Amino acid sequence: MHSRLFVISLIVTGISFGSHAEAQNNRGAKQLQRLLKQFPAADVNQDGKLTWQEAIAYRNKMGAAGNGAAGNRGRGVPTSFNVDAGWDLERFPEEAVCYMSASQIKDTFAKVATGKGPAVVSHLKPNDGALRVVGVGHSFMMPGYKTMPLIARGAGMDQPLYTHVGGGMTGSARYKWEQENGIFQFQGKPYPKLLSSIANAEWEAMMFGPYFQDQPKYYSCWIDFCLKYNPEMKFYLSDAWPQLSQLKETPKSEAFFTDEVLDQLAEERRVLHAQVITPLRKAYPGKVFILPTSDSMVLAAKHFIRGELPGIEGLHRMIGKKERSLWRDQLGHLGPGFERLEGYVFYATLYGKSPELIENKIPFGGNTTFPSPSLDKIFRKIAWQAVTEHPYSGITDKNSDGINDASEKPALQSSP
Structure with a gap:
């Protein structure tokens, strides 16, 4: 059975994910039963009941079987690949850097980082409210990594941000863990750029891009290591955004992208990310959050369809051939100007404040006429909406004052 048909069936029946959604799904057992009749192979344990965990697993299994080598065509990066069997063992190889002491990790990186920077990057605790952040990621994360410090500067903060990035797979959490530890494909060649600083300095947050x-x-390997040395750290995973690779073929016209289609593509991504984020949030309560970049881009696309993105000419450059489009290539890299939107999402999620509240000029540099002030204002509004409406961002704003509700403590009342 085609995996995309299965995902669309999930969407049609209204199955969602999360603690609150799971309760709703339990009440909607009849809907799951209808799916079970249509896709009996999804019932892994053959108990006659289909759970949403089984639904996700079946969708991923069918997706992997249907993609194969063909799944890489025209995308520029490998989407189906072999992973070292060592990931299935209880422990990494004993020579893994993560098992060394903090001083040993520092010495290990010092040997390979000669002339490339300090063995340990550290920052005194900022007195301006800034968080000290480390991160890994690929080209989908780079726009936000570039603009978030500039946005923070506009908000009156000097943003400490230390990253280890790479293109495509080389920026993924798995790849960077292998590279930093000197294991599997990097056996005997450790490059603990982040591990050295995490083990020997103080940090408040770590960010990741999906792959x-x-x-x-x-x-979890990154999270466990970080918490060993910085127990108060929190972790933020971007959920990217819808891509053309989700479709059977590239549409001939941008008219294909209606609100309904965009919602379906977004939900498909949400289903895929649920298999990663849900177990992590359960294993690390109050520690793991989503950077809702996907929802922000879907909201932006809907704004464009309504004619509410001044200066933006198209949805997808590969289809509409317009330079100023939301997405610029087959893989789905952001179009010009949208690095601001991603940066605003990063800022809003980490700091629990709407970028709409920033009064000072943000030093983006570059073209001073695009994005225009009116478009920039819309980007800020979209970012805050995406962040406050996502159940896994950790941010709510019920009183619409632009500040995370959890950050606002009621004033102490004196006795009459």
């Missing part, structure tokens, strides 16, 4: 075939364990 194909992600699994919770590719993130």
Whole structure:
């Protein structure tokens, strides 16, 4: 059975994910039963009941079987690949850097980082409210990594941000863990750029970009290591955004992208990310959050369809051939100007404040006429909406004052 048909069936029946959604799904057992009749192979344990965990697993299994080598055509990066069997063992190889002491990790990186920077990057605790952040990621994360410090500067903060990034797979959480530890494909060649600083300095947060075939364990290894040295750290996973690769073929016209189609593509991504984020949030309560970049881009696309993105000419450059489009290539890299939107999402999620509240000029540089002030204002509004409406961002704003509700403590009342 075609995997995309299965995903669309999930969407049609209204199945969603999360603690509140799971309760709703339990009440909607009849809907799951209808899916079970249509896709009996999804019932892994053959108990006659289909759970949403089984639904996700079946969708991913069918997706992997249907993609194969063909799934890489025209996308520029591998989407189906082999992973070292060592990931299935209880422990990494004993020579893994993560098992060394903090001083040993520092010395290990010092040997390979000669002339490339300090063995340990550290920052005194900022007195301006800034968080000290480390991160890994690929080209989908780079726009936000570039603009978030500029946005923070506009908000009166000097943003400490230390990253280890790479293109495509080389920026994924799994790849960077292998590279930093000197294990599997990097056996004997450790490059603990982040591990050295995490183990020998103080940090408040770590950020990640998603990649194909992600699994919770590719993130939990980083989380466990960070919490060992910085117990108060929190972790933020971007959920990217809808891509053309989700479609059977590239549409001939941008008219294909209606609100309904965009919602379906977004829900499909949400289903895929649920298999990673849900177990992590359960394993690390109050520690793991989503950077809702996907919802922000879907909202932006809907704004464009309504004619509410001044200066933006198209949805997808590969289809409409317009330079100023939301997405610029087959893989789905952001079009010009949208690095601001991603940066605003990063800022809003980490700091629990709407970028709409920033009064000072943000030093983006570059073209001073595009994005225009009116478009920039819409980007800020979209970012805050995406962040406050996502159940896994950790941010709510019920009183619409632009500040995370959890940050607002009621004033102490004196006795009459």
